[in-house]
Amino acid sequence: MNKRLRIDSTLECDLLIIGSGGAGLRCAVEVLESRPQSRIIAITKGLHPQKSHTSTAQGGLAAVDPKDPADKIIYHMFDTWKGSDCTADQNVVRKICQAAWEQILWLENRGMHFSRDQTGKLSKRTFGGHTLNFGESSAYRAVFEADRTGKGIMDTCWGESLKRNISFINQAIAVELLFKDDQCVGCIVFKQKEGEFIRILSRATVLATGGSGQVYKVTTNCRQNTGDGLALILQAGLPVMDPEAVQFHPTGIVGPGILASETLRSVGGILRNKDMDAFMEHYAPKMKELAPRDLVSRAIASEIRNGKGILNPDHNVEHIWIDLRHLSDAVHEKQIPEVTGFFRKYLNLDPKEELCPVHPSNHYQMGGIPTNVFGEVQDSTQKTVFGLYAVGECASASFHGFNRLGTNSILELITMGKFAGDRILAYLKDTPEKFPEAEGDISVARFSRYLESRGGDNIGQIRDEMRTLMTESVGIFRTDEGISKAIDVLKILRHRADHTALSAKSLRMNQELVQHWELDNLLAVSMVIAQAALYRRESRGAHFREDFPERKDEFNYHTLISMEQFGTVEFGSRDIDMSIYNEGGQFYDKFDVIERKY
Amino acid sequence: MSRENPQTQVFMINLKIRRFDPDENRSWIQKYTLEASRIMRFVDLLRKINDEQDPTLAWVSSCEHGQCGTCSMKVNGKPLLACELLVENAIYYFRTDTFYIEPLNVAPVIRDLIVDFTKAYDRVDQVKPYIIKPVLPRSEGDEFPITPQELERYVNATRCINCFCCAAACISSHETFLGPNAMLNSIVRVMDPREQEKEQRLKILYGYQGVCRCHSSRACSFVCPKEIDVAHFIALAKEGRITKLKS
Numbered sequence: 083m084n085k086r087l088r089i090d091s092t093l094e095c096d097l098l099i100i101g102s103g104g105a106g107l108r109c110a111v112e113v114l115e116s117r118p119q120s121r122i123i124a125i126t127k128g129l130h131p132q133k134s135h136t137s138t139a140q141g142g143l144a145a146v147d148p149k150d151p152a153d154k155i156i157y158h159m160f161d162t163w164k165g166s167d168c169t170a171d172q173n174v175v176r177k178i179c180q181a182a183w184e185q186i187l188w189l190e191n192r193g194m195h196f197s198r199d200q201t202g203k204l205s206k207r208t209f210g211g212h213t214l215n216f217g218e219s220s221a222y223r224a225v226f227e228a229d230r231t232g233k234g235i236m237d238t239c240w241g242e243s244l245k246r247n248i249s250f251i252n253q254a255i256a257v258e259l260l261f262k263d264d265q266c267v268g269c270i271v272f273k274q275k276e277g278e279f280i281r282i283l284s285r286a287t288v289l290a291t292g293g294s295g296q297v298y299k300v301t302t303n304c305r306q307n308t309g310d311g312l313a314l315i316l317q318a319g320l321p322v323m324d325p326e327a328v329q330f331h332p333t334g335i336v337g338p339g340i341l342a343s344e345t346l347r348s349v350g351g352i353l354r355n356k357d358m359d360a361f362m363e364h365y366a367p368k369m370k371e372l373a374p375r376d377l378v379s380r381a382i383a384s385e386i387r388n389g390k391g392i393l394n395p396d397h398n399v400e401h402i403w404i405d406l407r408h409l410s411d412a413v414h415e416k417q418i419p420e421v422t423g424f425f426r427k428y429l430n431l432d433p434k435e436e437l438c439p440v441h442p443s444n445h446y447q448m449g450g451i452p453t454n455v456f457g458e459v460q461d462s463t464q465k466t467v468f469g470l471y472a473v474g475e476c477a478s479a480s481f482h483g484f485n486r487l488g489t490n491s492i493l494e495l496i497t498m499g500k501f502a503g504d505r506i507l508a509y510l511k512d513t514p515e516k517f518p519e520a521e522g523d524i525s526v527a528r529f530s531r532y533l534e535s536r537g538g539d540n541i542g543q544i545r546d547e548m549r550t551l552m553t554e555s556v557g558i559f560r561t562d563e564g565i566s567k568a569i570d571v572l573k574i575l576r577h578r579a580d581h582t583a584l585s586a587k588s589l590r591m592n593q594e595l596v597q598h599w600e601l602d603n604l605l606a607v608s609m610v611i612a613q614a615a616l617y618r619r620e621s622r623g624a625h626f627r628e629d630f631p632e633r634k635d636e637f638n639y640h641t642l643i644s645m646e647q648f649g650t651v652e653f654g655s656r657d658i659d660m661s662i663y664n665e666g667g668q669f670y671d672k673f674d675v676i677e678r679k680y
Numbered sequence: 681m682s683r684e685n686p687q688t689q690v691f692m693i694n695l696k697i698r699r700f701d702p703d704e705n706r707s708w709i710q711k712y713t714l715e716a717s718r719i720m721r722f723v724d725l726l727r728k729i730n731d732e733q734d735p736t737l738a739w740v741s742s743c744e745h746g747q748c749g750t751c752s753m754k755v756n757g758k759p760l761l762a763c764e765l766l767v768e769n770a771i772y773y774f775r776t777d778t779f780y781i782e783p784l785n786v787a788p789v790i791r792d793l794i795v796d797f798t799k800a801y802d803r804v805d806q807v808k809p810y811i812i813k814p815v816l817p818r819s820e821g822d823e824f825p826i827t828p829q830e831l832e833r834y835v836n837a838t839r840c841i842n843c844f845c846c847a848a849a850c851i852s853s854h855e856t857f858l859g860p861n862a863m864l865n866s867i868v869r870v871m872d873p874r875e876q877e878k879e880q881r882l883k884i885l886y887g888y889q890g891v892c893r894c895h896s897s898r899a900c901s902f903v904c905p906k907e908i909d910v911a912h913f914i915a916l917a918k919e920g921r922i923t924k925l926k927s
Binding site for chain 1 (some may be wrong): 736738801807
């Protein structure tokens with residue numbers, strides 16, 4: 083064991099938030115508004131909470147305004163259910179959709195700068211998959227802050243946290259959850275800046291670590307989204323749910339993969355192939371460009387496969403076009419300035435005059451740490467793990483099932499953050515204020531191994547090989563053969579990572595050390611994605627098996643997968659909640675296992 | 681369609697990077713030479729150095745598309761976001777293929793290009809970037825109405841991402857001035873009709889470390905990656921023209 087590595091000190095708090103994005107901080111503020119004396123510590127891997135991935139969400143926040151004469155909560159529930167390919171949990175769908183508008187007002191009343199209509203009320207726009215009257219026509223259901231809605235949420239939740247005196251520890255990573263008698267009692271944290279381990283004992287712990295987009299080569303995700311929360315859960319012997327449900331956003335900007343929001347299509351942008359054909363009408367005659375993301379992504383990937391793509395000379399990637407040239411100057415300048423700015427900035431082209439190259443980009447993980455409707459983490463027998471909560475993209479309640487609708491993710495952040503906060507308040511009230519001791523021993527050994535391993539490989543190169551592998555073999559189109567091969571290669575990559583020496587042995591702000599830890603996390607998450615994708619011999623939502631292109635009723639369940647040793651997995655399952663259907667109320671038949679056509 | 685790789689222009693780029701090792705308290709300039717294609721970004725160049733030449737060079741980024749303000753640094757003296765600078769534009773703008781890269785001088789350097797943003801943010805925290813005392817909505821379950829015309833007056837100031845490029849470019853002393861971005865965060869809440877608290881707000885803005893420290897060089901507006909006219913808002917504050925529309 084490396085002698086320089088030891089746990090230097092212990093901090094105590096009521097609530098520990100791991101990951102300071104929108105979901106984590108919304109939860110923290112909920113607790114502080116009712117119980118201001120709570121001692122809360124929030125850690126973030128990034129430079130500062132404001133740099134979290136939440137800040138990059140563009141388009142909007144779905145919520146049915148009770149004053150809207152046309153829209154109804156039941157329609158939002160139906161759209162979410164249908165969009166999920168009938169794999170969302172209906173109790174979660176109902177709870178979130180019902181709470182949505184109240185949470186919009188929560189943000190507005192605390193200073194979020196929503197865009198307004200002429201009367202001063204919140205503006206609304208349409209978004210893919212959101213409809214009126216069970217699919218009849220597009221719904222104006224998304225409130226937004228221009229094309230920086232996520233930033234509005236982040237700024238508001240961070241500001242409110244700051245106002246209520248949360249202790250932030252920036253540039254810190256959670257490396258090991260601590261348990262005592264089946265209760266989570268905190269976490270071992272590595273502070274990058276100081277190169278120190280600390281033990282944080284907490285009465286309640288919230289995982290809000292975000293997604294795992296860096297598993298794929300082209301992604302809209304931030305660089306720090308390396309599936310750390312999922313890896314932490316797997317390390318603790320707990321399961322992950324539906325990891326195979328990975329969303330690819332149809333329109334990533336060629337090159338960096340930056341998200342070109344659905345807004346471009348909702349304001350009238352048209353997808354065209356190399357023959358200038360507006361091809362979406364062949365794939366989704368009714369919804370066309372506004373069909374759900376997985377359908378549009380596969381349509382684009384199919385066009386490219388059929389030789390209808392265009393090759394970009396700078397990035398050597400095939401793509402299709404999004405045509406924005408016919409939109410008015412007012413639309414360009416008021417509604418989509420940031421997004422069209424990306425094309426100007428990163429490709430040196432003018433969207434008013436020129437076609438814009440886009441192709442599908444990894445975007446979102448629908449699966450994650452299994453929780454109940456209150457954000458309480460569950461084990462493989464669906465028993466609640468006391469003291470442990472998960473919210474945001476790292477968690478799966480499941481609101482999105484196997485495919486998420488645009489504008490539903492940041493809605494999930496703020497609602498689940500609030501629900502978990504409510505639950506934690508009750509938990510803090512009912513549990514004694516003493517702190518159970520727990521040691522924690524895995525993490526120091528793990529970092530010691532990183533510092534002492536020998537070999538000539540490079541962490542960055544192994545990561546790139548993994549990302550290419552996952553994109554090609556466990557991406558938009560999947561087959562038995564491709565996934566099986568990927569699993570074998572992942573084992574080789576993990577072996578190589580274990581035999582890679584660090585160039586510098588310093589502990590302070592040693593990014594290579596942290597990247598080694600992140601690579602281990604990415605490999606673990608890749609492995610469970612691949613194994614679950616292999617296991618599910620059907621197609622459902624974003625999970626598309628070319629060798630099994632149809633959805634099958636025998637797979638009407640959530641995958642649970644745990645992995646204590648790398649590559650050795652254990653499967654379980656969780657039933658899909660169909661309470662709306664089972665209750666047999668008005669419109670219950672809409673919530674049956676229905677066909678998903680747009 | 682043609683499947684072979686079409687030609688794209690390749691440049692040889694020299695990066696002279698200011699490095700700092702906290703363990704030995706040593707600072708030096710290291711030169712890296714690398715091949716780069718036309719629309720590679722500077723974050724891609726730094727990653728390429730890590731992957732191919734030197735994994736120890738420390739830098740930091742997050743969203744890599746100008747939304748979070750993590751990868752701010754100085755390139756040939758100009759504070760900017762490394763994720764937004766394309767190789768071809770850099771060559772055109774600076775008229776050279778040699779670039780001197782250094783960390784922002786807004787807080788102590790932790791290692792190489794990584795600055796202690798927690799310390800830099802202390803100045804933003806001081807202006808209270810939230811609503812101190814909210815106006816109650818007209819009725820329970822209502823939003824506070826704000827017309828587009830009213831929002832338009834300050835909406836650009838809300839776009840600030842706290843990348844601290846303006847603070848690095850500002851000619852006023854960092855000891856005494858909270859900085860252009862902190863001022864912007866403060867001004868937003870003075871202009872926001874939902875903020876009831878006046879005294880604290882004005883004390884911060886017109887206090888010892890407030891807008892009186894600004895020399896009107898307009899450097900902030902010149903470098904802002906979000907193209908916010910920061911100086912315009914500070915000028916409005918100096919003239920006292922940031923009261924609410926209705927009052």
